[in-house]
Amino acid sequence: MGEAPLLEIKGLGKRFAARQGREPSPWVIQGLSFSVQPGEFLTIVGPSGAGKSTLLNMIAQIDTVSEGEIVFNGEALASRDARALRPGCGRRIGYVTQDDNLLPWRTTFDNVLFPIEVQGRLDAETRAHAEMLVGAVGLAGFERYYPHELSGGMRKRAALIRTLAYDPPVILMDEPFAAVDAQTRAQLQADLLRLWNLKRKTIIFVTHDITEAIALGDRALVLSRQPARIAAEHTIPIPRPRKVEDIFAVEGFATVYERIRAAIQ
């Protein structure tokens, strides 16, 4: 552990506010701790309803923490009080959510440019970078289409490069490829790995798909059932660059897969 971690989660806990006259809600997450190194591709696997999205929402600062601490770049994020939350932590934490959340009144390219535009950084250089990304994920020719005119996979790509285009050092991804067919998903995973290889960003990628967790990650954390805690941690020994399509034929895949599957039970 030579380098200082970029992001540290310490004893994190979350329970939602109780409604009047009811028992306080159970802990969704409790005593959750892990850290992320700069440039690391961390995947988090867990059963559905394990609180994976809640965890990312707290790191992205759109939801409050009930106990514990999130330390980002050595700075503790004030996240108990909803009004003190700073979503995206000053543009340093990007978030690709499960729904694409594209703005329906903006064309594909204008959606990709949205963050750059609101940050007041739209110039020839950032525009060219965005154009490059549009081409890299095969959306060239669809720049002027509205989201409802795109397929599910294309919308996912647009949402992905919208976050990549403004270049936040950390990107959270919440099952971004869950709602597309298997073939499109493999293509999207390959796109993501290719883009990540160009610029090694820190990525925290949440999924319930063990194969996806292995194919993409340097390290995979396994979450327990509620209240979520780290049940296991596995370094993925598969060298990069990886080929997503035949990842399961690679030496070492089967062993890691079995171990993660056992930990999820």
Next chain:
Amino acid sequence: MTQADLTVPIPSEAPAVSRKWLVLGGRVVLAVLLVLGWELGARTFGAVFFASPLDVVMRIAKLAESGQLFADVASTLRVSALGFAIACVAGVLLPFLLRRSPRLSEAVEPYIMASMGIPKYALAPWLILWFGIGDMPKLVVVTLMVFYIIFITTTAGIRGVDQRLVNMARIAGAGEAVIAREIIWKSLLPFFFTGLKVALPRAVSATIVGEFLVATEGIGHYIEHSRQVSDTVGVFAGIVIAMMLVLSINAVVNVVERRALGWRPVEREMEL
């Protein structure tokens, strides 16, 4: 999914064209029937109670020739448009301000709802007492009439905004002003246009009713003046002019709406 897809008939190119002509033909037939019914009414009840369509058209042509038509329309339009504009600005700004403070919003809401219950026309005599017989009393009534409609549709639009889009924008670094302009305003535009279209005829009606009471010109003044001299043709002509005014403004709103909401996926066949 696939079963449902199979049962939906797929419209082909050719019927779409003949369908368009069918609709147009239907409209022409309805128009002829309406005019015939109108003429029949005129013949049955007599010219004192029911002006014949031809007389009304002739009267409108005469009013246009003398220039009185344009003076009256301009007068009515001036009051309606000004009241409409003030009401739109206030009806949009207030919900945006209340959005920033849920507690204030909760405190104010019952008072806004209660004041909405006041019949606006009932205020007219009191307003005349205050402001005299100029444009002001009419302007206040029009503004109040339109304000509540815009306020309620805008509030509903703001409540319907997808919070996930707001979160996305915040994470991307958007400030509150950008979120209001780029997310909230764009999301509520369809609600806003619905409000505009509901409010539009009411704004013109309110002006006309105001003109019945106090005016020296305007469509309402012409109608009321015609009534006083038992000029049924004049009353009918005024109503037709008012209707045409509303339809013309509506057409303009439709054009603006189509440009503003061009991104929407649905092809709207019925235009209100």
